[in-house]
Amino acid sequence: MTFKELTLIEPILKALDEKGYAIPTPIQQEAILPALRNRDILGLAQTGTGKTAAFALPIIQQLYLDKSHGKRREIKALILTPTRELAIQIDDSLREYTTYTGIRHTVIYGGVKQQAQVSALKNGVDILVATPGRLLDLINQRYVSLHAIRHFVLDEADRMLDMGFIHDIKRLLPLLPREKQTLFFSATMPSSITSLSRSILHDPVRVEVDPTSSVVDTIEQYIYFVEKPEKKDLLIDLLKKDKCKSVLVFSRTKHGADKIAQSLSKVGIGSEAIHGNKSQNARQRALTNFKSHETRVLIATDIAARGIDIDQLDMVINYDLPDVAETYVHRIGRTGRAGNSGTALTFCAPDERSMLKDIQKLTGRVLPVAN
Numbered sequence: 001m002t003f004k005e006l007t008l009i010e011p012i013l014k015a016l017d018e019k020g021y022a023i024p025t026p027i028q029q030e031a032i033l034p035a036l037r038n039r040d041i042l043g044l045a046q047t048g049t050g051k052t053a054a055f056a057l058p059i060i061q062q063l064y065l066d067k068s069h070g071k072r073r074e075i076k077a078l079i080l081t082p083t084r085e086l087a088i089q090i091d092d093s094l095r096e097y098t099t100y101t102g103i104r105h106t107v108i109y110g111g112v113k114q115q116a117q118v119s120a121l122k123n124g125v126d127i128l129v130a131t132p133g134r135l136l137d138l139i140n141q142r143y144v145s146l147h148a149i150r151h152f153v154l155d156e157a158d159r160m161l162d163m164g165f166i167h168d169i170k171r172l173l174p175l176l177p178r179e180k181q182t183l184f185f186s187a188t189m190p191s192s193i194t195s196l197s198r199s200i201l202h203d204p205v206r207v208e209v210d211p212t213s214s215v216v217d218t219i220e221q222y223i224y225f226v227e228k229p230e231k232k233d234l235l236i237d238l239l240k241k242d243k244c245k246s247v248l249v250f251s252r253t254k255h256g257a258d259k260i261a262q263s264l265s266k267v268g269i270g271s272e273a274i275h276g277n278k279s280q281n282a283r284q285r286a287l288t289n290f291k292s293h294e295t296r297v298l299i300a301t302d303i304a305a306r307g308i309d310i311d312q313l314d315m316v317i318n319y320d321l322p323d324v325a326e327t328y329v330h331r332i333g334r335t336g337r338a339g340n341s342g343t344a345l346t347f348c349a350p351d352e353r354s355m356l357k358d359i360q361k362l363t364g365r366v367l368p369v370a371n
């Protein structure tokens, strides 16, 4: 099945093509058609299955086809998600999927000053991604109104409840218009989630994918247990042994990224580092060189790597483990695109073991150790 067969329209197909998505994932195959018909969805799927596109694409398309969308900039779709990291990732995906549609979106979450978020809201948005606490805050201050919402996504409902957001959600629900489409996603279905879903969904289409249909399954993944000081030599060894054309290396810190680039250059391996301390020009140049295969190795921090799409990326190396498990899935999701095979190697130092556990819990599998 193709994205076109799911009746997605040209401006969206073009963006998906540029992202290198060749075929829809199982959750996308099941959810997109009914969601485009404005049906409610009860989706059982975890991160890594491609669920973000499964709920985002139908919303974007419906807003785009609704001719009145450009006339008034009011929030017409709300995506509620439990963590700041997820919120940012969803907003990043929206940026890519909406490229050719003129649909506007923004993201709000707690833990940072509200000013920049408020001014983004004042510019007018069609889709709002939010975490519950900050959303309620900004509603109370009258920066956000939910009266025009037509599409509502509750993402990671089980985690919302685990994190104690049930009261926030119960306060938010009555603020939404009655007439709307609701897309409800949860990785698990304990009875508390079943009853919450029953109370907010109308005749939903149930879509379920087992964790093994995850995008990350097309990617070969291995772990190297190493002491921190050994990581540098391991990386050099691997890059010398493996003839991979393009390798993306993730470093947790900017300083770390620079240090890795220096060690590689000492042994004659060409690489460039991109991170927030580099100018936009320098970053762009590094990216262009990497895409044209002039530089073989690109070292990036998670923030700098956001939104970069590289065709034919053979390998991702996690020099450091990410702080948030979902980030692992997004990092390695950059390889193995468009039906290409991909490899993801992860260096795990003793103090990173607990992070590895979180990743294995999230992806539902134990990563094999490389030998």
Ligand code: AMP
Pocket: 020, 021, 022, 023, 024, 025, 028, 046, 047, 048, 049, 050, 051, 052, 053, 215, 329, 330, 333, 334, 337, 338
């Ligand atoms: P999600 O489950 O939405 O967090 O998506 C997990 C990863 O899969 C992300 O890195 C997406 O960019 C990627 N992805 C989503 N849909 C597809 C697709 N149809 N083909 C290839 N990659 C995809």
